[in-house]
Amino acid sequence: MARDSVGDARHYGSMYTMADYKSKVHNIYFNANYAATEKMRLFGTVTYNMAEAALDEVLMPDVSDKLVNPVYDLGVDLTHTNFDFEEMSTYSDFDYKMLSFQLGLSYKITPTLTFTADGKYADLTDDAGYVFGNETGSFYVIRSGFKVDF
């Protein structure tokens, strides 16, 4: 049956299905501190975070030729409509990985003067682009200075 003419709005209730939304988050870290000599200390950190979340495929019941509520079953043909939601499950896909390294040292030049240097690198890989678009990116920061004890 062709759809009704414009303005003959009809409402046939609702349909539903159940679906699982799953999220999985892995975190790994490693820290090390090493006093190489009385004057020099080394330290490092590695962290890795992997997170993903997704809705299972949404499989709605077939209502193309029947109404949802059998009490008001008028045998209406809805084949002209598209009530599939194949892409609904992708709306909230979330999939990213974050790797971070940090290395540093401190060296005591004199009892009151210490040289320090450290650096950090972080890399994020976004495989889903949920909400904000693809968030893949990286950054590093390097830092050095002198500490004076009075």
Next chain:
Amino acid sequence: MKKMISIFSVGLLILLLPVALVAEENGGTDKYSLWIGSHYTDFTDYTKSVGEYNLGENEWLPELGFNYMSQRDNSLYTLYGHYYDKNNVWGKINTRVGDKFTGVFQYRSLVKQQGQDLLVNAEAREWLDPNPGGKILTHEITDPDADYNTHRQEFTGKMSLLVSHKNNVRLMAAHRTILKSGTEQKIASTHCFSCHLTSKTAKVDNQTHQFETGVDATVKKFDVGYRFAYRIFENNAPDASAYWDPAKHPVHGGAAGEFTSRVVYQDATLPFDTYPKTEKTSHKMKLKGDLGKGYFAGTVNYSKAKNKFTNLATTAWTGAANYTMSINPKTRLIAKIYGARLRSDDPWIDLPTWRDGATDGNFMDFDYRRYSSQDRIEGRISAEVITRLTPQMKLAFLAGYTKIDRYDYPLLGEGTETNKLTAQAKMYYRKGLKYTAFLKYRFESISDPFVSGFGLFEAAGYQNPLLDPLVPTSNWVFYLQREALRYQSVTSQPTQVHKFEWRSTYRPSNKYYVMLGVKGKLDKNNDLDSLDVKHLSIQPHLNFNLMPDPAWVVTAGYSYNFDKSRVPLAVALFDG
């Protein structure tokens, strides 16, 4: 701002005064250190996630840090500070003079980068083939190059002064101020005759001030105290505004009069997503001390929060008491009771009459009073018995009951009552310093948990007598009529909860230890007919600590978090 600087200056002076007095004392220790350096940041591709708390620029910047500690026989003064860049600054001052005065003042400043919701999922058309038509949802980003970020500054201070050793009378005062500035994304949503979302850039300029003062004393064998607190939030940024389209038929663009009657506003530029101006005052009394064969601690709290723009307020009375006593040398009892009464103002929602003056008689008044699901009386009671079974093992059993009476949600006098029974068992095991273990299981059974006042599903409206007398013979189903068709209670709240936790630590020597554990939770609701709503979470974790020799310290670990929620998804079925 000048007023705030004055308040902070006075606070700092009060903290620095004891330092001057301390300096007069002879001896003691003074230590200073200063770190001077610089850092370089470099970003590649999308920077706002990986560099969320950085300025996001490729640049060299100077960096500075300092520490100061002064210690005398009876006093301690410390000062720490760190400057990373103009928006990332931290400083803290601590002062203690014997048991007479303690003070702490802290400043924290940071920047947070925020992404732009691209709204790409907000794009739909009812019919695509062969001729696109029907209802439509679109979106518009008015500022695709916007760079959203907010600068947050927080000032906190707390002082305590012993004014009399007799009865240990101590005064306290504290404050907290949060300032936020920058820009943020705001999204306006227009009506269904022309559904579209419009993204705009809005300024952020708001502040929260919180003050607290009180007195503590010992009266006979009880410690008593009183606190008064005041908090205000206000926004100084201009309201964001958006244009709402003229009302018209979604497909052919006509019937303006008919569609105008269905909306409260149209063809107008109006503010949206505005901030409230809120104010909260609270009073708290506390009492604790030995009572009978045990120890008693209790509090009574009254608070009132008000939106100064809408003149709507909520009030809360809460009270809690704990009593701990030994039943025998190996067993003790902890009894707890809690009560709360929350009330919110019930505003009258005044709306224009729908299809006012319609000649077919189909017009309707939608005015109503909105009752809050927050209105309630809540009571909780529990008792826990903890007993040492052997020198290595301790067991704890808890039983509890909670009752929540929501008076007027969804309708006046038609509130619901939720009852919850709790049972819990815990075991602690220790074998010397080498091995410890903890095991816990908790079960909750809930009757009539909170459910939404609206049903999730809709019965078919086409030629449904439920919709009479409005348009009794028409094929039309108005949106407002769909409320009459809704059924099926829905909630995310469970009727049964199972919680499990286990962790163990193995320490064969002082050089290393291993900790292993897992937490789990399963909850489900059996009262939702065919809806099989349930949630599962499992969180195992493993940690190592290794110190093979005095020069090395190594720590490592792994954690995993798995969550699964089974949820219903429902859509309405239209044809036209």
